[in-house]
Amino acid sequence: MKKLFSIICAVILCLTGCTAQTNKTTKKNMNDKKVLVAYFSRADENYNVGTITKGNTQILAEMIGEETKAATFHIETVKPYPANYMQCIDVAKKEKYDNARPEINGDVKVEEYDVIFIGMPNWWGEMPMAVYTFVEKHNWQGKTIIPFATHEGSGMGGMDKHLAKACKGSNMLDGIAIQGSVAQNQQAETKKKITSWLKTLKF
């Protein structure tokens, strides 16, 4: 009876959840894996930090890339977002409302990597639409993905769930969300947080 129950549960799980598996931890050592850090990040005027030359998420991406000796890929739109914060808000809002897929510059062969960190800022609890443009170009079957994000109060805000759904067939590990103004202005402290998080992931 117990066995029958387990089989029924397994079938239901497969039928309802055949997107990404979310395995929270891993026992495998990651140092022999081929690792990529792909991220979206916007510099210029932003909330709580004034006008910056390097985006908050990019700061995390570079720290992760350095510590894991990974290749990095910056997801950039062909049409840049306005430098003015309020104008950027207007453009991003319209893209979200339209469920747009803004064109991005270049690409990277995700399929050649084992582990892919994917970074983004929190835009109203949703990934910037350009991240969808990027992930929808690739086959995520069997890949390990690890989200990281910056925000100004909302944390990861469900973006990891959206990412897992968009990366069908992948296995997602525990991500990290750091306040953007902290990443920008307290980099030594931020680096410590990144290092200890990477340790939990066996890097």
Ligand SMILES: Cc1cc2nc3c(=O)[nH]c(=O)nc-3n(C[C@H](O)[C@H](O)[C@H](O)COP(=O)(O)O)c2cc1C
């Ligand atoms: C269009 C837009 C929407 C945002 N929405 C939120 C939000 O809902 N919650 C939040 O905590 N921060 C929000 N922020 C702040 C960003 O998540 C934060 O500044 C982030 O660190 C920016 O990262 P970046 O410099 O890598 O682009 C928003 C910023 C922008 C530009």
